[in-house]
Amino acid sequence: MKNRFLILFLILFFFLVVPxxxxxxxxxSLEYRLKAAFxxxxxxxxxxxxxxxxxxxxxxxISVIGRSPFFEGLNSLKEKRLKNRKLILRxxxxxxxxxxxxxxxxxxxxxxxxxxxxxxxxxxxxxLIIGENQGFCKKGGILNLIIEKGKxxxxxxxxxxxQSGLKVSSRVLxxxxxxx
Amino acid sequence: xxxxxxxKFFRFTLIxxxxxxxxxxPTVILAKDIPxxxxxxxxxxxxxxxxxxxxxxxxxxxxxxxxxxxIHVITGDDIRRSGFNNIAxxxxxxxxxxxxxxxxxxxxxxxxxxxxxxxxKLLVMIDGRPIYTPIFSGVFWGSKDLVLEDIERIEVIRGPxxxxxxxxxxxxxxxxxxxxxxxxxxxxxxxxVGNQDQGIGSIRYGGPLGDLATYxxxxxxxxxxxxxxxxxxxxxDEWKVARGGFRIDWDPNEKDSLFFDGxxxxxxxGNKNDTVPSSFSPPLVNSETKRDxxxxxxxxxxxxxxxxxxxxxxxxxxxxxxxxxxxxxxxIELDRFDFDFQxxxxxxxxxxxxxxxxNRTISDKFGxxxxxxxxxxxxxxxxxxxxxxxxxxxxxxxxxxxxxxxFTLNRFSGxxxxxxxxxxxxxxxxxxxxxxxxxxxxxPSRTEDGGLSQARVRATSTAIGLPLFVTSLGRxxxxxxxxxxxxxxxxxxxxxxxxxDAVGFFNHYDDLRNAPSGxxxxxxxxxxxxxxxxxxSNSRNEDTYGVEVSSQWEVLDYWKLNASFTWFEASSEDIxxxxxxxxxxxxxxxxxxxxxxxxxGVYFVxxxxxxxxxxxxxxxxxxxxxxTEKLEISLVGQNLQDPEHSEFLxxxxxxxxxxxxxxxxxxxxLTWQF
Numbered sequence: 001m002k003n004r005f006l007i008l009f010l011i012l013f014f015f016l017v018v019p020x021x022x023x024x025x026x027x028x029s030l031e032y033r034l035k036a037a038f039x040x041x042x043x044x045x046x047x048x049x050x051x052x053x054x055x056x057x058x059x060x061x062i063s064v065i066g067r068s069p070f071f072e073g074l075n076s077l078k079e080k081r082l083k084n085r086k087l088i089l090r091x092x093x094x095x096x097x098x099x100x101x102x103x104x105x106x107x108x109x110x111x112x113x114x115x116x117x118x119x120x121x122x123x124x125x126x127x128l129i130i131g132e133n134q135g136f137c138k139k140g141g142i143l144n145l146i147i148e149k150g151k152x153x154x155x156x157x158x159x160x161x162x163q164s165g166l167k168v169s170s171r172v173l174x175x176x177x178x179x180x
Numbered sequence: 181x182x183x184x185x186x187x188k189f190f191r192f193t194l195i196x197x198x199x200x201x202x203x204x205x206p207t208v209i210l211a212k213d214i215p216x217x218x219x220x221x222x223x224x225x226x227x228x229x230x231x232x233x234x235x236x237x238x239x240x241x242x243x244x245x246x247x248x249x250x251i252h253v254i255t256g257d258d259i260r261r262s263g264f265n266n267i268a269x270x271x272x273x274x275x276x277x278x279x280x281x282x283x284x285x286x287x288x289x290x291x292x293x294x295x296x297x298x299x300x301k302l303l304v305m306i307d308g309r310p311i312y313t314p315i316f317s318g319v320f321w322g323s324k325d326l327v328l329e330d331i332e333r334i335e336v337i338r339g340p341x342x343x344x345x346x347x348x349x350x351x352x353x354x355x356x357x358x359x360x361x362x363x364x365x366x367x368x369x370x371x372x373v374g375n376q377d378q379g380i381g382s383i384r385y386g387g388p389l390g391d392l393a394t395y396x397x398x399x400x401x402x403x404x405x406x407x408x409x410x411x412x413x414x415x416x417d418e419w420k421v422a423r424g425g426f427r428i429d430w431d432p433n434e435k436d437s438l439f440f441d442g443x444x445x446x447x448x449x450g451n452k453n454d455t456v457p458s459s460f461s462p463p464l465v466n467s468e469t470k471r472d473x474x475x476x477x478x479x480x481x482x483x484x485x486x487x488x489x490x491x492x493x494x495x496x497x498x499x500x501x502x503x504x505x506x507x508x509x510x511x512i513e514l515d516r517f518d519f520d521f522q523x524x525x526x527x528x529x530x531x532x533x534x535x536x537x538x539n540r541t542i543s544d545k546f547g548x549x550x551x552x553x554x555x556x557x558x559x560x561x562x563x564x565x566x567x568x569x570x571x572x573x574x575x576x577x578x579x580x581x582x583x584x585x586x587f588t589l590n591r592f593s594g595x596x597x598x599x600x601x602x603x604x605x606x607x608x609x610x611x612x613x614x615x616x617x618x619x620x621x622x623x624p625s626r627t628e629d630g631g632l633s634q635a636r637v638r639a640t641s642t643a644i645g646l647p648l649f650v651t652s653l654g655r656x657x658x659x660x661x662x663x664x665x666x667x668x669x670x671x672x673x674x675x676x677x678x679x680x681d682a683v684g685f686f687n688h689y690d691d692l693r694n695a696p697s698g699x700x701x702x703x704x705x706x707x708x709x710x711x712x713x714x715x716x717s718n719s720r721n722e723d724t725y726g727v728e729v730s731s732q733w734e735v736l737d738y739w740k741l742n743a744s745f746t747w748f749e750a751s752s753e754d755i756x757x758x759x760x761x762x763x764x765x766x767x768x769x770x771x772x773x774x775x776x777x778x779x780x781g782v783y784f785v786x787x788x789x790x791x792x793x794x795x796x797x798x799x800x801x802x803x804x805x806x807x808t809e810k811l812e813i814s815l816v817g818q819n820l821q822d823p824e825h826s827e828f829l830x831x832x833x834x835x836x837x838x839x840x841x842x843x844x845x846x847x848x849x850l851t852w853q854f
Contacts, residue, residue: 030609033221034221034229034232036221037221037222037224037229038226038229040222041222041225041226041229042226066431066434067431067434067437067486077222080222091434092434093392093431093432093433093434094391094392094433110360110362110363111362112362112365113362113365113388113394114388114391117391149737150233150676151230151231151232151233152229152230152232153230171226172226175226175227175230
């Protein structure tokens with residue numbers, strides 16, 4: 001008898017304490033849906049040099065290097081347009097020609113062990129190179145998405161961006177941590 | 181289900197459940213609408229995006245937040261901070277698991293009742309490779325091990341995991357997942373020195389293999405001391421094991437991902453028993469301390485191919501060999517070949533279908549002894565299974581239903597069908613309410629289905645001067661044990677710092693193994709003696725029920741608290757007596773200045789009435805220091821509350837191994853990366 005009331009009490013107790021938090025939502029891969037939204041927003045504030053595209057109406061290609069949950073997060077962007085161009089999303093295990101000629105290159109976290117190699121092979125590209133590992137910008141990447149105290153922050157290697165011919169709006173630079 | 185419906189307990193609870201749902205409904209409806217999918221996220225400005233929180237507390241639960249099962253995840257960091265230095269002990273952190281240490285090298289671990297040193301209703305795997313010994317349907321925890329720093333996480337699902345993992349996943353599934361070698365691309369050495377864990381040394385090194393692959397190799401040795409016997413003297417159960425292995429991960433292209441994994445180990449365990457018979461004439465038993473050698477290894481290949489449309493094929497093959505000599509009982513050799521294939525794909529806009537096949541071929545060999553004769557000595561047999569499961573979104577982002585079943589075929593019990601149905605209700609992304617009804621089956625082990633197998637489990641002298649041997653006899657028609665389980669659960673993220681998970685279950689078992697004894701009779705050869713036969717049969721039906729609650733609270737940025745509570749009841753003293761009826765624990769993790777860490781855990785385990793073991797409250801504490809990123813020093817005390825105490829004395833595998841008392845232990849650990 002006593003035991004049955006214990007269960008009932010416990011069940012009722014927990015159900016009655018339902019949250020009303022105005023904070024962010026949870027759910028599968030919120031981190032990567034959020035990072036994808038960052039990529040989309042920041043890219044809008046970037047100007048690519050003319051050489052980065054084949055012509056005025058060619059699509060904007062995003063290449064994800066390696067297996068990464070970033071790919072699923074970016075998937076929801078497929079129907080959208082960016083800088084008035086169609087978006088193409090692809091992934092590749094190696095840095096092939098198609099990757100090198102993409103305008104946005106995302107390097108997943110698991111690629112940390114060969115980060116230097118990957119960034120080295122992208123030395124002459126005009127892409128916005130995005131990563132999510134500590135020290136990404138120092139190693140030659142352009143935009144690094146990191147998590148600080150539960151929120152997403154980003155670092156920008158302004159020098160490298162300039163070298164690649166990319167113009168980054170001051171609005172974005174203000175919110176970023178600038179890495180030299 | 182007539183018996184089930186007529187139990188008083190269920191009828192009463194139905195009314196209570198209805199009341200509860202009425203109370204739940206308004207809270208669910210009133211919960212605030214919060215942007216969920218990425219489309220909404222893109223409407224926000226950059227400033228808004230920078231304000232959004234990814235909660236750290238539930239991060240470990242993220243991918244499992246809306247799963248319709250009682251799942252708990254232990255991360256590598258949980259193991260490190262809690263000070264546990266082997267896997268069996270680390271499982272104490274999981275609510276709903278009952279972990280009892282019988283000797284220095286033997287544990288009785290189960291989920292939801294039926295604990296036994298050869299707990300036979302729990303499926304334990306490393307990287308999807310089962311590590312239980314099919315002979316006894318249990319796990320010899322002593323011989324399955326990893327470098328703990330290479331564990332990514334341990335996923336524990338209490339309750340039937342039948343559909344995906346097949347027979348034996350009756351009361352739960354534990355999957356120990358090791359890190360992809362990409363994440364262990366450096367050297368790591370760790371040394372433990374203590375009074376019980378006298379020495380544990382492991383070393384691991386990883387590096388790239390060409391452009392597309394990575395590897396790691398490791399070596400680990402340990403020696404653990406004896407515990408004490410019932411008089412407090414040093415007992416016999418010291419043990420030592422050395423092992424080595426490797427892992428290679430290879431991603432040849434963006435679609436395919438493979439890994440190879442192999443391991444070899446050798447060691448010996450101290451063992452003693454006073455009751456296993458060893459001869460017809462006095463002394464009937466041999467109570468010397470023995471050393472039981474163990475040796476074995478495995479090789480595994482796993483290949484996952486992901487296609488553009490998101491569908492996935494997974495193929496896995498492994499070979500496993502285990503050799504174990506249990507002196508006076510048997511020399512066991514076991515070879516396992518396993519092939520597994522799974523396909524996951526989306527059909528239409530709201531069906532996710534997974535189906536698969538598995539074939540396992542087992543070849544075993546038992547050496548005979550006075551106590552145990554398994555007939556036949558060698559056997560090669562197959563388990564084949566097929567499963568299919570459909571997860572459909574009945575209402576987009578709100579209600580999903582999973583229906584599935586596994587079909588197995590094996591020589592012991594023929595065809596078995598294990599269906600289950602689960603639902604998950606996610607009114608918003610902070611709450612999940614789920615339920616499941618499942619059927620699961622435990623197939624007979626080799627010693628249960630042995631035809632003419634017999635095991636002399638106990639010897640006593642009788643008043644008339646003749647020895648009496650209690651003898652257990654196997655039978656050809658021993659049936660599988662069956663379970664019908666009903667579960668309900670609730671998972672909630674409160675704000676950013678509090679997470680709660682609660683599960684209630686009701687299990688009904690049919691055809692449970694029991695062992696009624698017959699009348700004793702006289703045998704005359706080779707010398708006159710009495711036999712008291714125990715016939716294994718399947719005539720027991722039982723009900724068990726309980727509640728498991730766990731919570732995580734990030735009190736401050738540098739202080740986390742974990743607490744859990746488990747309550748369990750069974751309809752018969754028999755099952756009830758081997759498992760504590762309540763357990764609770766509180767674990768605190770505190771980050772101090774100057775890179776120090778202070779962690780402690782209090783674990784209360786109620787007594788085992790059936791074994792006359794009193795309740796105990798365990799206290800563990802750890803002081804850690806990470807002066808640099810590459811160095812960690814820690815001092816850990818375990819079981820500080822008592823110099824020694826008993827946790828488990830016996831079980832149905834009756835006294836093949838003598839129990840000892842768990843002693844207080846203190847050790848220092850040094851880990852450095854290079």
